[in-house]
Amino acid sequence: MYMRKKQFKDCVFRGDRHTIKAHSTAIIKHADLGDNVRIYEFALIGFEGFQYIRQADGTLISLGHTGRCFIGNNVSIHQHSSVGRGIREYEVINGKIYRNTVIMDNSKIDSYVQVGHGVIIHESTLVCAGVIIGGHSEIGSQCYIGEGANIRNRIKIGDNVMIGMGSNVVSDIPDNVVVWGNPARVMRDNKFH
Ligand SMILES: CC(C)(COP(=O)(O)OP(=O)(O)OC[C@H]1O[C@@H](n2cnc3c(N)ncnc32)[C@H](O)[C@@H]1OP(=O)(O)O)[C@@H](O)C(=O)NCCC(=O)NCCS
Secondary structure (H helix, E strand, O other): OOOOOOHHEOOOEEEEHHHHHHHHHHEEOEEOOOOEEEOOOOOOEOOOOOEEEOOOOOEEEOOOOOEEEEOOOOOOOOOOOOOEEEOOOOOOOOOOOEOOOOOHHHHHOOOOEEEEEOOOOOOOEOOOOOOOOOOOOOOOOOOEEEEOEEEOOOOOOOOOOEEEEOOOOOEEEEEOOOEOOOOOOEEEEEEOO
């Protein structure tokens, strides 16, 4: 794992740049990066997300993305995962908030995960392989998201939540619970703080 200058585009290094390790196949754009960040093979940070507005005549116009990704200290992003850049740094458009994407300190993102634009993942959360997190959703700290879970856009998941593998999460989830299923339901308290 080593860094090439040209794999970083429009990036800000908030800590010591030399503690960042990115595989040469990773692409990192429009990102603010902390210390000790690990980015593995073919990961893509700061991709242009999927956001179109349907016009009266039925055509689809892209909103375009100008926001950023904030990646905290000790964050790892594994193979083939992608993290969208914010549509805007912060703006209200047609009553909806658009904001930067944030992955906070110590969180770990496994492989083939998609983190949508404007998502916030709080500290020390584990996201297993194949999870899709829809745009502008917020995941609390110390959560565990089982492999292949789908999380709807613009929902809020509390702290210390475990989401079973393959779940479809379609509504907000409170703190300290285990959920699973389609649609995901609260099954019990989560005792593992
Ligand atoms: C959600 C989870 C934590 C529940 O574990 P648990 O409390 O030990 O639950 P059990 O395995 O005893 O299962 C209880 C019941 O729920 C069902 N169930 C458990 N997890 C489920 C899930 N994700 N989706 C649907 N049903 C599930 C079981 O089939 C069982 O049903 P039954 O009572 O009819 O037999 C666990 O199943 C899970 O999904 N863990 C994440 C695994 C993962 O992603 N690993 C990644 C490794 S990198």
